[in-house]
Amino acid sequence: MMTPAALTKRAAPVLACIGLLAVWQVASLALKNDSFPTAIEAVRAIPDILGDKESLLNILASLRRMAIGFGVAVLVSIPLGLLMGRSRSIAAFFNPLLMVIYPVPKAALMPIIMLWLGVGDVTKTLVIFLGVSLPVIYHSFEGAKAVEEKMLWSGAAMGLSPAQRLVRIVLPAALPEILTGCRTGLVLALITMITSEMIARQSGAGNILFNALDMGQYDTVFAMIIIVGAMGIFLDALFERARARLVRWSEPQFDMPLSFS
Amino acid sequence: MKARQNGRGSNDAPHVCEGDGLSGRFLAKLVLLNVRASETRYGMTVVAARSSEWMRPVTSQEPASAIIEIDRVSQVFQTSARKDHLALSDISLTIEEGAFVSILGPSGCGKSTLLYIVGGFVSPTSGMAKIKGHAITGPGPDRGPVFQEFALFPWKTVLGNVMYGPRQQGVRAAEAEAQSRALIEMVGLKGFESFYPKELSGGMKQRVALARTLAYHPEVLLMDEPFGALDAHTRTRLQNDLLTIWERDRKTVLFVTHSVDEAVFLSDKVVMMSKSPGRIRQVIDIDLPRPRRRNELLLDPRYQKYVVDIERMFDESDEAGPVS
Numbered sequence: 001m002m003t004p005a006a007l008t009k010r011a012a013p014v015l016a017c018i019g020l021l022a023v024w025q026v027a028s029l030a031l032k033n034d035s036f037p038t039a040i041e042a043v044r045a046i047p048d049i050l051g052d053k054e055s056l057l058n059i060l061a062s063l064r065r066m067a068i069g070f071g072v073a074v075l076v077s078i079p080l081g082l083l084m085g086r087s088r089s090i091a092a093f094f095n096p097l098l099m100v101i102y103p104v105p106k107a108a109l110m111p112i113i114m115l116w117l118g119v120g121d122v123t124k125t126l127v128i129f130l131g132v133s134l135p136v137i138y139h140s141f142e143g144a145k146a147v148e149e150k151m152l153w154s155g156a157a158m159g160l161s162p163a164q165r166l167v168r169i170v171l172p173a174a175l176p177e178i179l180t181g182c183r184t185g186l187v188l189a190l191i192t193m194i195t196s197e198m199i200a201r202q203s204g205a206g207n208i209l210f211n212a213l214d215m216g217q218y219d220t221v222f223a224m225i226i227i228v229g230a231m232g233i234f235l236d237a238l239f240e241r242a243r244a245r246l247v248r249w250s251e252p253q254f255d256m257p258l259s260f261s
Numbered sequence: 262m263k264a265r266q267n268g269r270g271s272n273d274a275p276h277v278c279e280g281d282g283l284s285g286r287f288l289a290k291l292v293l294l295n296v297r298a299s300e301t302r303y304g305m306t307v308v309a310a311r312s313s314e315w316m317r318p319v320t321s322q323e324p325a326s327a328i329i330e331i332d333r334v335s336q337v338f339q340t341s342a343r344k345d346h347l348a349l350s351d352i353s354l355t356i357e358e359g360a361f362v363s364i365l366g367p368s369g370c371g372k373s374t375l376l377y378i379v380g381g382f383v384s385p386t387s388g389m390a391k392i393k394g395h396a397i398t399g400p401g402p403d404r405g406p407v408f409q410e411f412a413l414f415p416w417k418t419v420l421g422n423v424m425y426g427p428r429q430q431g432v433r434a435a436e437a438e439a440q441s442r443a444l445i446e447m448v449g450l451k452g453f454e455s456f457y458p459k460e461l462s463g464g465m466k467q468r469v470a471l472a473r474t475l476a477y478h479p480e481v482l483l484m485d486e487p488f489g490a491l492d493a494h495t496r497t498r499l500q501n502d503l504l505t506i507w508e509r510d511r512k513t514v515l516f517v518t519h520s521v522d523e524a525v526f527l528s529d530k531v532v533m534m535s536k537s538p539g540r541i542r543q544v545i546d547i548d549l550p551r552p553r554r555r556n557e558l559l560l561d562p563r564y565q566k567y568v569v570d571i572e573r574m575f576d577e578s579d580e581a582g583p584v585s
Contacts, residue, residue: 148410148412150406150408150410150412151412151413151414153380153382153400153406153408153412154406154408154412154414154473154474156381156382156399156400157380157400157401157402157404157405157406157474157479158402158425158426158429158430158477159401159402159429159430160429169414172414172416173414173415173416175416247416249415249416249417249457249459250415250416250459
């Protein structure tokens, strides 16, 4: 039997979604603008997109690029961030480079990358890679920096080599922070995925969206926005579950009531 | 003074007959002499007389062999103002196998640095430290550290933490687990094997840290203010338990502390350090019988005298004007 408080907690996200759709519906009915379809029209267009084989393949191609871009970025960024966090000279070398790249919108680099590598998968995956790597490097760096020196000394006294200490002490100790970076990276992967397809139109979820916009099919545009949003929520929820399992040891054991609960 | 004399009178007898009788009786007489002396004389001269007593050679039954030799070690740190700070100046010290040695001094006297040098975590600017005749060039499982900050692996359970060292040393999982469970029981944490460090109190964490270090059988325990972050009650209990554990296998212990009581209660030898630059001021043999029981020792005038004398020596160095 669920307590009222638990029930509210469960129902809150659903209520938020319904509320958003309701506001949308009312606003669109009030404005009566052709380029702003009602929520019901947009939701109705979703099965058309997902039922179409070509659209589905497009979306899957997008997800594949995103998965590769994200995966490679994580595999490269975590070791780099950890090394930077534990070695002042490595940090001194890479920090200025990252500072230069950080504020540049990765989509702004796309025209140049397109010149070099064409408009295919490689370019788009590379842009996703760039978008994801910076937050992951940054959080890995911060996480590794915060690892207590004495924890490493304890490991050294047990006979762990420097490489073993990095993999078996710094990595797990920094994992909560690293995963925070990965979570940000995941959202950025989705964003850069769509923007890259906006600039290099050829295939993908972004392509469907912007083609529909060009042709004035506004219900499809909004349906795609809902689909992309839902993908984001789903991926984030999936990631959050995995994260909670991996770093259970760092979560507080007993839930303290928050001040405004 | 009166109270202490009375205390000595009523508690002296039971303590001097534990195989250690002669030296005990000898000491008791000295105490009596000095108590009288300090009633009539003033600070400096009395202390000078006392110092010479403490500096007599150890009256140990068997000749102990040196396990750690610190030879003219100096350590210079660069401070933020790019000035050199002499943390340790020309330290030489020999530690005998099986001895419980405390390094006592005010904060900033470099006592922890000295411990880190023996641990191999810090290389001295000049001089060298040796273990069993071999120069120390880095950390090794023959020297097990226990830190004030516990430094447990938070992603491992209590059992996982204690098993970590033996597993790293190549002990088979089943064997490492059995040994680790026994150690966890010995430090009084039976039932907490599957807890994460986050779920433990400070005292429990330090017990885990001790078990984790004992698990890989270091020859020397390096304890860096291990009870410094604990409340008074927990601290006392851990001191008692540490002594009980130590009295079983008599590992060599190098114990850094700024608490005079703690140093006297635990140690065979107290190395008093002074600050700026860090130097050894005096090495004092604590000639109190073992096994030591807290409730007996606190009433023992010999114990009280060690504590008072050491505190007085520190006070005098403070009053002697600026040392830096």
